[in-house]
Amino acid sequence: MTTxxxxxxxxxxxxxxxxxxxxxxxxxxxxxxxxxxDVSLDVAPGEFVSLIGxxxxxxxxxxxxxxGFFAPTTGSLQINGKPVRGVQSDNVSFMFARDTLFPWKxxxxxxxxxxxxxxxxxxxxxxxxxxxxxxxxxxxxxxxxKYPHELSHGMRQRAALARTLAGxxxxxxxxxxxxxxxxxxxxxxxxxxxxxxxxxxPSVLMVTHDLTEAIGLSDRIFVxxxxxxxxxAVYEVNIPRPRVILDLPNYPxxxxxxxxxWRDLRPELTEDETPAADHLEEASA
Numbered sequence: 001m002t003t004x005x006x007x008x009x010x011x012x013x014x015x016x017x018x019x020x021x022x023x024x025x026x027x028x029x030x031x032x033x034x035x036x037x038d039v040s041l042d043v044a045p046g047e048f049v050s051l052i053g054x055x056x057x058x059x060x061x062x063x064x065x066x067x068g069f070f071a072p073t074t075g076s077l078q079i080n081g082k083p084v085r086g087v088q089s090d091n092v093s094f095m096f097a098r099d100t101l102f103p104w105k106x107x108x109x110x111x112x113x114x115x116x117x118x119x120x121x122x123x124x125x126x127x128x129x130x131x132x133x134x135x136x137x138x139x140x141x142x143x144x145x146k147y148p149h150e151l152s153h154g155m156r157q158r159a160a161l162a163r164t165l166a167g168x169x170x171x172x173x174x175x176x177x178x179x180x181x182x183x184x185x186x187x188x189x190x191x192x193x194x195x196x197x198x199x200x201x202p203s204v205l206m207v208t209h210d211l212t213e214a215i216g217l218s219d220r221i222f223v224x225x226x227x228x229x230x231x232x233a234v235y236e237v238n239i240p241r242p243r244v245i246l247d248l249p250n251y252p253x254x255x256x257x258x259x260x261x262w263r264d265l266r267p268e269l270t271e272d273e274t275p276a277a278d279h280l281e282e283a284s285a
Contacts, residue, residue: 010045010081011042011043011044011045011078012043012044012045012046012047012079012080012170012171012203013041013042013043013066013078013079013171013203013205014041014042014043014076014077014078014079014081015039015040015041015042015062015066015075015077016040016075016076016077016078017038017039017040017074017075017076018036018038018039018040018062018065018072018074018075018076018077019034019036019037019038019039019072019073019074019075019228020034020035020036020058020061020065020072020073021033021034021035021073022035029073034227034228035058035061035227035228035229036058036061036062036065036072036228036229036230037058037228037229037230038075038230039062039075039229039230039231040075040231041222041231043171043203043204043205044203045170045201045203046201046202046203047203047204047219047220048197048203048204048206048217048218048219048220049203049204049205049206049218049219049220049221049222050205050206050207050208050213050214050217050218050220050221050222051205051206051207051208051221051222051224052207052208052209052211052214052221052222052223052224052261052265053223053224053225053226053229053232053265053268054224054226054227054265054268054269055209056227057224057225057226057227057228057229057268058224058227058228058229059175059207059224059229060097060175060207061229062229063094063173063174063175063205063207065077065084066079066084066092066173066205067087067092067094067173068084068085068086068087069087071084071085079091079092079171080170090169091169091170091171092169092170092171092172092173093114093164093165093167093169093171093172093173093202094164094172094173094174094175095160095161095164095172095173095174095175095177096160096175097175097176097177097179097180098157098180099148099153099156099157099159099160099180100160101148101156101159101160101163102148103147103148103149104147105147106144106145106146106147107135107140107143107144107145107146107147107148107151107159108128108131108132108135108144108145110148110159110160110163111131111134111135111159111162111163111166112127112128112130112131112166113163113166114163114164114166114167114169115127115130115131115166115167115168127166130166131144131162131166132144134162134165134166134196135159135162137162137192137195137196138158138159138161138162138189138192138193139158139185139188139189139192140155140158140159140162143155143159153180154180154181154182154185157177157178157180157181158181158185158189160177161177161178161189161193164177165193165196165200168200168202169202170202170203171202171203171204171205172202172203172204172205173204173205173206174204174205174206174207175206175207176207176208176209177193177206177208178190178208178210178213179208179209179210186213187245187246190213190216190217190245191244191245193217194216194217194242194243194245195242197217198241198242204217206218211258211261211262211265212245212248212258213245214261215237215239215248215254215257215258215261216243216245216248217243218237219236219237220234220235220236220237221234221235221237221257221261222234223235223261223264223265224268225268226268226269232264232268233260233264235257235260235261237257238253239251239253239254239257
């Protein structure tokens with residue numbers, strides 16, 4: 001069993017001894033259908049944690065269980081000390097790798113939506129003001145009245161990020177949130193998201209394949225093994241905040257941590273994944 005020792009007394013998120021199997025096409029459960037293997041981890045109030053690991057290892061499966069989309073086969077999940085049973089909405093926002101904007105709503109209406117539902121409804125004028133501010137911060141000022149089909153894929157993903165932040169939830173689950181953005185926009189939006197997180201301090205659990213992104217945004221980074229996923233290593237990010245993504249190479253700690261993460265991650269990758277990861281390694285040199 002993989003256990004991560006922690007000093008967190010009252011975690012915002014707790015994953016305890018979680019294992020999950022998917023049924024095979026015949027409806028059977030076998031060792032080959034195991035996606036997550038005895039994972040335990042905590043996320044403190046206001047902490048930013050990233051999960052890195054090879055594609056298909058089970059990282060997103062773990063996020064989906066925390067969101068309540070399905071239950072673990074064994075083990076338990078808690079948010080704010082309460083068991084996760086069914087879809088979480090009042091205290092949890094989930095940002096998918098691909099946007100899930102409502103096609104019949106404008107960009108502004110998509111962003112205001114989380115403030116219109118649930119236990120923490122916001123007055124109309126206040127939610128529109130907050131939505132406009134968030135759209136400005138993700139470089140979408142002027143796109144408020146456009147519909148999703150009028151936006152590029154990257155613009156839709158930025159709108160989805162603004163909608164995620166608009167809910168002002170205590171926990172944000174993120175699955176490759178910046179992966180659809182071009183390189184220049186990605187850096188700008190990462191830095192803006194970091195500023196918003198610094199101000200509001202939700203607990204964040206993010207899945208990413210980008211090691212620089214993980215280091216730039218996180219307090220701790222969990223390295224996951226190949227499928228079935230277990231925690232291979234955990235690292236503290238000891239680079240002072242606030243951080244600027246483009247300034248990270250100025251810190252010796254960045255290069256040291258990048259090398260450690262890559263050393264742990266590389267053996268877990270398939271041959272198909274290795275060239276892309278090699279490119280990451282060269283870029284950090």
